[in-house]
Amino acid sequence: MAGSNRQAAEVLHNAVIQAHGALQARTPLVQCITNVVSSNYMANILLAAGASPAMVDNTQEAGLFAGVADALLINLGTPTDSQVESMRLAAAAAQQAGKPWVLDPIGAGGLPWRGAIALELLQHRPTTIRGNPSEIKGLSGLGSGARGMDSSDEPESAVPAALELLRHCRTVGASGAVDHLVGHYEERPTLIRVYGGSCLQPRVTATGCALGALVAAYQAVAEPLVATVAAHASFAIAGKLAAERHAAPGSFAVAFIDELYALDEARIQQHLRIDVTSLVSPP
Numbered sequence: 001m002a003g004s005n006r007q008a009a010e011v012l013h014n015a016v017i018q019a020h021g022a023l024q025a026r027t028p029l030v031q032c033i034t035n036v037v038s039s040n041y042m043a044n045i046l047l048a049a050g051a052s053p054a055m056v057d058n059t060q061e062a063g064l065f066a067g068v069a070d071a072l073l074i075n076l077g078t079p080t081d082s083q084v085e086s087m088r089l090a091a092a093a094a095q096q097a098g099k100p101w102v103l104d105p106i107g108a109g110g111l112p113w114r115g116a117i118a119l120e121l122l123q124h125r126p127t128t129i130r131g132n133p134s135e136i137k138g139l140s141g142l143g144s145g146a147r148g149m150d151s152s153d154e155p156e157s158a159v160p161a162a163l164e165l166l167r168h169c170r171t172v173g174a175s176g177a178v179d180h181l182v183g184h185y186e187e188r189p190t191l192i193r194v195y196g197g198s199c200l201q202p203r204v205t206a207t208g209c210a211l212g213a214l215v216a217a218y219q220a221v222a223e224p225l226v227a228t229v230a231a232h233a234s235f236a237i238a239g240k241l242a243a244e245r246h247a248a249p250g251s252f253a254v255a256f257i258d259e260l261y262a263l264d265e266a267r268i269q270q271h272l273r274i275d276v277t278s279l280v281s282p283p
């Protein structure tokens, strides 16, 4: 049994506006342990959105810094032995310090070594697991047809896997044309769909990686479900508006950063589109 919850959608709509204001006011320091493809784009997206990025990923400093930063992102895109050690140290330190952290299990479905690392990191209780649908399905053990870093599954098909992963974290996000997010709203398992964005977003590498970093930034200023929705909503609105002005990936990527920077209460009011479904049992 499942039911649309319009009141919850309105509450979350207002909470997203509040979270956006809190992000601007507090400029959270976000430690990113991420892949080599994503670093520069991710840092620029965090800066444009109002957060402060720090790519501290060496074994000597990663653990210490996780205790200092406001939030942590761990992204498994191009893991080396040494970077994985930093991930272990940082995840443990974040857990110890009660800091929010986000796991992006890139490629977890298709590559067994990193899949095992992602599973190992779950012991440190990430606040959010964010990935594309194939990664969410792969990490949950419910299977996926993933071939590489891009998804070969639809977000809706990842909802049972996302619900399964809620045993390890507070919220799970599966991105795509319509983002499907799960968490608990008033203690009930709940699905939130975020509409918007552009088909140019997956044509720019590391867009999903940068989304994971923005989820971490929002986790520093809002409770987990609101933070997860706020980050996805920011991407959905900025992506939609950037695509109205640019029709190809290169100029779109620049416009997307600009739209994140320009996001404000009025734009959220006008463009945010979410729906909320309370789930009694998996759909």
Ligand SMILES: Nc1ncnc2c1ncn2[C@@H]1O[C@H](COP(=O)(O)OP(=O)(O)OP(=O)(O)O)[C@@H](O)[C@H]1O
Binding pocket: 106, 131, 132, 133, 149, 150, 151, 175, 176, 177, 178, 179, 196, 197, 198, 199, 200, 201, 202, 204, 205, 206, 207, 208, 209, 210, 211, 232, 235, 236, 239
């Ligand atoms: N077809 C689409 N239409 C609209 N928005 C999309 C579409 N595909 C992806 N997005 C948006 O792009 C962003 C990244 O999602 P995507 O699923 O491409 O992540 P990803 O595969 O993890 O990316 P990467 O690993 O390349 O960083 C999200 O904000 C998502 O909503």
Ligand SMILES: Cc1ncsc1CCO
Binding pocket: 035, 037, 038, 077, 078, 106, 149, 205, 206, 209
């Ligand atoms: C292309 C690529 N390869 C490993 S990570 C990454 C960035 C987007 O997933």
Ligand SMILES: [Mg+2]
Binding pocket: 106, 131, 132, 149, 208, 209
């Ligand atoms: Mg990804």
